[in-house]
Amino acid sequence: NAGVTQTPKFRVLKTGQSMTLLCAQDMNHEYMYWYRQDPGMGLRLIHYSVGEGTTAKGEVPDGYNVSRLKKQNFLLGLESAAPSQTSVYFCASLRNNANNEQFFGPGTRLTVL
Amino acid sequence: DAKTTQPPSMDCAEGRAANLPCNHSTISGNEYVYWYRQIHSQGPQYIIHGLKNNETNEMASLIITEDRKSSTLILPHATLRDTAVYYCIVSTSNTGKLIFGQGTTLQVKP
Numbered sequence: 001n002a003g004v005t006q007t008p009k010f011r012v013l014k015t016g017q018s019m020t021l022l023c024a025q026d027m028n029h030e031y032m033y034w035y036r037q038d039p040g041m042g043l044r045l046i047h048y049s050v051g052e053g054t055t056a057k058g059e060v061p062d063g064y065n066v067s068r069l070k071k072q073n074f075l076l077g078l079e080s081a082a083p084s085q086t087s088v089y090f091c092a093s094l095r096n097n098a099n100n101e102q103f104f105g106p107g108t109r110l111t112v113l
Numbered sequence: 114d115a116k117t118t119q120p121p122s123m124d125c126a127e128g129r130a131a132n133l134p135c136n137h138s139t140i141s142g143n144e145y146v147y148w149y150r151q152i153h154s155q156g157p158q159y160i161i162h163g164l165k166n167n168e169t170n171e172m173a174s175l176i177i178t179e180d181r182k183s184s185t186l187i188l189p190h191a192t193l194r195d196t197a198v199y200y201c202i203v204s205t206s207n208t209g210k211l212i213f214g215q216g217t218t219l220q221v222k223p
Binding site for chain 2: 004033040045058059090102106107
């Protein structure tokens, strides 16, 4: 199993550009999450999904959109990137039982100029 | 979800036990205590979790006080590779949401 993978690993954007980050998991997990981590800080939840076709807002959802059209994929979109969105983005997935361990991807390092 | 309080940093000698404390005085009866760690800039790694009873796995032990207001993560024989930021998280959400604080930076020294 590859576990949780994220594409791309690095990206530099100009202010106002758009992009989509892809998270994929091959563990048949029901739940998926997008977090961001700024320097010296803990992770903050952006959006999450409790199943295919469902999404919900986390702590810091503004400026982001998500989609979960397939169970194995969770996409994070930035429609108009801003310098404040410079961060490392982590995706995670969780098995059906909510009280269990989340598996994290390696992260995507995004810089917005 | 209840908040947690952790010391910002700790040191431990290699080969010795590392005891990382966490206060969660507002924890409610159905909230679990989770521990994750993050090495360098990698994605966080699950360590252990528990509700009331003490738990042990191949990585660590989790000791939860009887009143559940605090807990301690124990790494029995710390190695240099255990140097990381350790996060204590309390969560009950049936959505599995985790709210991360700033954690404890553990430095294991030779």
